[in-house]
Amino acid sequence: MCIRDRYRKYIMSKSLKALLGGFTPTELPQDMNSLIPEGEYSAIIDKVEVKTSKAGNAYLSVWHKLSGNAYYNNSMVFDNLNIGHSDPKVQASALGTLGALLKSAGMTPQAGDTLDEMVSSLPGCSTTMYVTRRDGANGYGPSNNVSRYVSPAIPTAA
Numbered sequence: 627m628c629i630r631d632r633y634r635k636y637i638m639s640k641s642l643k644a645l646l647g648g649f650t651p652t653e654l655p656q657d658m659n660s661l662i663p664e665g666e667y668s669a670i671i672d673k674v675e676v677k678t679s680k681a682g683n684a685y686l687s688v689w690h691k692l693s694g695n696a697y698y699n700n701s702m703v704f705d706n707l708n709i710g711h712s713d714p715k716v717q718a719s720a721l722g723t724l725g726a727l728l729k730s731a732g733m734t735p736q737a738g739d740t741l742d743e744m745v746s747s748l749p750g751c752s753t754t755m756y757v758t759r760r761d762g763a764n765g766y767g768p769s770n771n772v773s774r775y776v777s778p779a780i781p782t783a784a
Contacts, residue, residue, distance in 0.1 A: 661768060661769065661770050662692070662701055662703070663759075664757060665756070665757060666755070666757075666776060667690075667692050667694075667703070667754070667755060667756075667757055668693050668694040668752065668753075668754050669691055669693055669703065669753055669754070670691050670693050670750065671689070671690055671691075671751050671752075672689040672690065672691040672749060673687075673749055674687070674689070674745055674749055675687050675689075677706075683711045683712060684710030685707060685708045685720075686706070686709050686720075686724070686745070687704060687706050687707075688704065688706075688707065688727065688748070689702060689703075689704055690705065690755065690772070693752070704772075705723075705727075705755075705772040707720040708720045709724065723775070724741075724745070726775040727748070727753065727775045728748075730753040730754055730755065730775035730776055730778065731751035731752065732751065732778055733748075733751070755772045755773075755775050755776060756772070756773050756775075757772055758770070759771070
């Protein structure tokens with residue numbers, strides 16, 4: 627490193643120290659700016675996997691990679707569907723969400739299709755969803771939440 631580069635680094639270091647010296651990293655807020663704004667987003671389903679919750683219930687984790695948005699392109703949004711939950715109401719809600727996800731991805735069941743085959747073919751499919759923000763609770767920080775999946779528009783005859 628030449629003397630001029632060392633001098634620039636020294637000046638920058640002094641400037642940063644003057645600006646940030648009174649703060650510590652622990653003072654940085656758990657900031658909602660790392661989250662995407664609420665709204666409708668297009669995405670490609672990146673991954674679908676079965677996981678187990680802390681309570682021992684199996685759930686489906688769906689990873690969405692946002693697309694078609696210059697600023698948020700490639701940002702990840704996750705949706706966890708509690709299909710293996712012990713409460714039948716939670717299961718029913720998760721299955722309803724899964725149905726909406728499949729419909730949003732343009733998948734309609736055909737004779738002989740099984741649900742596991744349809745779900746395993748989701749990675750790579752395009753989908754549209756409405757994303758909201760959720761405040762942190764129960765030891766989790768703030769996060770984005772898929773509140774609903776949007777079905778593709780049905781073309782009308784002209």
